Each structure stands twice: as structure tokens, then as C-alpha cells.
């Protein structure tokens with residue numbers, strides 16, 4: 001599904017990612033954790049194709065294709081979903097219209113018929129149930145005046161509608177409260193179907209009580225310094241990151 005090989009990236013001439021290696025197979029859920037400033041959001045942003053980041057080396061294969069060669073739109077059309085793209089507010093564009101355009105672009109790229117108004121409404125109704133999102137949010141401008149919880153719910157709703165192959169959720173800086181954690185976790189767990197893959201970027205061990213990952217990776221100073229299963233997350237909850245940092249620094 002996704003294979004990251006020796007990925008290096010910088011921002012404003014500062015090297016942040018220093019050789020990331022990671023393979024995510026179909027249906028797997030990977031958690032990426034690590035202390036603040038270690039490069040978690042940078043990794044998510046580079047995979048999303050954000051402009052401010054310069055790829056300095058390495059490659060990323062997404063479903064047999066070169067991800068780094070694709071525009072952000074192509075990445076989305078090929079089935080990559082990045083949660084943090086959506087909390088932007090777009091005054092004057094309704095949530096429904098935004099989503100209909102996005103969903104139909106993805107369908108077109110897959111060689112499927114675009115939804116007409118009736119089919120789209122039917123699909124919306126079905127997916128709204130998954131996140132118990134209020135109907136009144138559909139006709140409002142995208143995210144404008146939405147509460148934090150409503151934005152989160154809407155983001156997960158968009159994920160359900162776009163039906164991605166791989167979803168990357170960067171939750172680090174969004175200050176999730178317990179309700180938002182549950183919304184995200186429920187969405188992921190409902191959409192977890194053995195085929196779809198997830199990368200959950202978080203520094204809250206708490207989230208992983210709800211979303212049980214197949215693998216946990218610790219990012220530190222731009223490298224994955226430790227990988228394990230869900231037990232690693234429990235160990236981190238108990239002992240923090242210091243012991244890993246000491247292990248890494250001790251080797252240098």
C-alpha cells in the first residue's frame with residue numbers, strides 16, 4: 001500500500017526528516033508517536049504534498065506508483081486521505097457542495113460515474129449515520145463557525161464519503177478532548193475493514209486505547225527509532241519517551 005524508503009525532507013533549509021523507512025500493508029493501522037518537534041506533522045505534510053516542505057531524498061511508493069511525483073489532488077484521487085486538510089474554513093462554499101465536488105473527482109479518477117444529486121444525498125445519509133453528524137451542518141459553509149467537535153465529526157464524515165485506501169490522521173496539534181477522541185476512534189474503527197489502511201499520528205497514548213493499532217512507531221529527531229506492537233504504546237504511557245531517547249543517544 002505505502003512504502004517509504006529513506007525519506008529525507010527539510011523546511012526552510014532545516015533538515016527535519018532524516019531517513020524515514022516505513023511499510024504499511026493493506027488493512028493495517030500504524031500509530032506514529034514521539035516527542036514534540038520530532039517531525040510527525042512534517043511526515044504527514046510531506047505525504048500530503050504540502051508545498052513548504054522540500055523532499056531532499058528517498059522515495060515513496062503508493063499502491064505501485066511514485067507518490068512524490070503526484071500533485072496533492074492526484075494523491076487524493078488515488079485514494080489518499082489526509083485529515084488535516086479539511087478543517088480549513090471555506091466561507092460561501094457549503095459543506096455539501098464541497099464534498100460533492102471532491103467525491104465526484106475521486107469517482108471520476110477511479111472510472112466510476114459521478115453521483116447525481118439523488119444518489120449523492122442517499123450516500124450522504126448513509127455515511128452521516130456512521131459519525132452521527134447533524135444534518136444542519138450540511139448546508140452551512142464548510143467548517144465556518146463549526147465547534148471543534150463538529151469539525152472533527154465533519155472531517156471523519158468526509159473520510160467516510162471519500163472512501164480512501166489509506167487515511168493519514170495527524171491529531172497532534174488539534175487539542176482533542178475526550179469527545180473528539182471518541183469521534184475519531186469510532187470513525188476509524190467503523191471504516192476499518194481489513195482493506196483500508198490508516199496512519200494515526202498522535203502523541204496521546206489515550207487515542208490508542210480506542211484505536212488499537214497493529215504497529216506503533218516512535219519518531220525522534222526525524223527518524224523512526226523504535227517500532228513495536230500496541231504493547232509499545234502501553235510502555236510509553238507508563239515510562240514516557242526518556243528511556244528511548246537514552247537508548248538512541250547512547251548509541252551516538
Ligand code: ADP
Pocket residue numbers: 011012014016034035036037038039040041042043052172
Ligand atoms: P511534531 O509534529 O513531531 O511535533 P513537527 O513536524 O511539527 O514535529 O516539527 C518538526 C521540526 O520542524 C520542529 O523542530 C519544528 O520547529 C520544525 N518546523 C516545523 N514547521 C516549521 C516551519 N514552518 N518552519 C520552520 N521550522 C518548522
Ligand code: MG
Pocket residue numbers: 036037041172173
Ligand atoms: Mg508539534
Ligand code: MG
Pocket residue numbers: 040041042172173
Ligand atoms: Mg505535530
